[in-house]
Amino acid sequence: MRRVNAESQRVTPAPGSAPASAAGTGAAVRRLAVPGGILVAVAAAFAYVGTVDPNEPGHYPACPLLRYTGLYCPGCGGLRSAHAVAHGDLGTALGANALAVTGYLVFAVLWTVWVVRTARGRPMNIDPGPPLLWSLGALSLVFTVVRNLPFGGWLHP
Numbered sequence: 001m002r003r004v005n006a007e008s009q010r011v012t013p014a015p016g017s018a019p020a021s022a023a024g025t026g027a028a029v030r031r032l033a034v035p036g037g038i039l040v041a042v043a044a045a046f047a048y049v050g051t052v053d054p055n056e057p058g059h060y061p062a063c064p065l066l067r068y069t070g071l072y073c074p075g076c077g078g079l080r081s082a083h084a085v086a087h088g089d090l091g092t093a094l095g096a097n098a099l100a101v102t103g104y105l106v107f108a109v110l111w112t113v114w115v116v117r118t119a120r121g122r123p124m125n126i127d128p129g130p131p132l133l134w135s136l137g138a139l140s141l142v143f144t145v146v147r148n149l150p151f152g153g154w155l156h157p
Contacts, residue, residue: 028119034116042107050086054079074099074144077157096157099143 052059065073077097084093085104093101114124128136147155 028121031118031121032115035111035118039111046082047085049079049082054083072144072147072156074140076147080157095154098155099140 013070054060060079063073064077065071066076074096080096080099081093082104084090084096087102090101110126116122143155146152
């Protein structure tokens with residue numbers, strides 16, 4: 001039986017190369033650049049909508065569907081809900097567009113999962129599949145129909 005001296009098995013980095021921990025940190029920072037960029041873009045959008053009040057006329061274009069038909073689309077009130085979220089008023093945000101507030105929450109959860117998986121070096125794979133996509137479409141359709149019926153007035157922006 002042959003014994004191996006532990007001292008002779010030590011691996012030393014090549015001259016001029018970074019230590020393994022620094023190289024790992026650099027790779028993690030590069031992996032987190034895209035989720036970080038997405039967060040900066042979303043935060044900038046919410047900051048803009050939080051600063052420029054959509055409740056005052058003239059700042060944003062009117063919804064064409066509402067303007068020409070008088071019907072609320074699923075996005076009507078989305079800017080007002082984002083403005084309310086930016087100011088921490090969840091009740092007003094839900095009143096403006098409950099579906100949008102749900103979307104903000106889903107985005108926050110998915111973004112957090114993405115960052116955690118990316119930081120750990122595991123890929124983020126979202127494959128919703130047809131049943132989920134059809135369900136989301138049906139939910140959006142039901143939300144739109146109910147908010148335009150007389151008893152759905154509580155869903156009006």
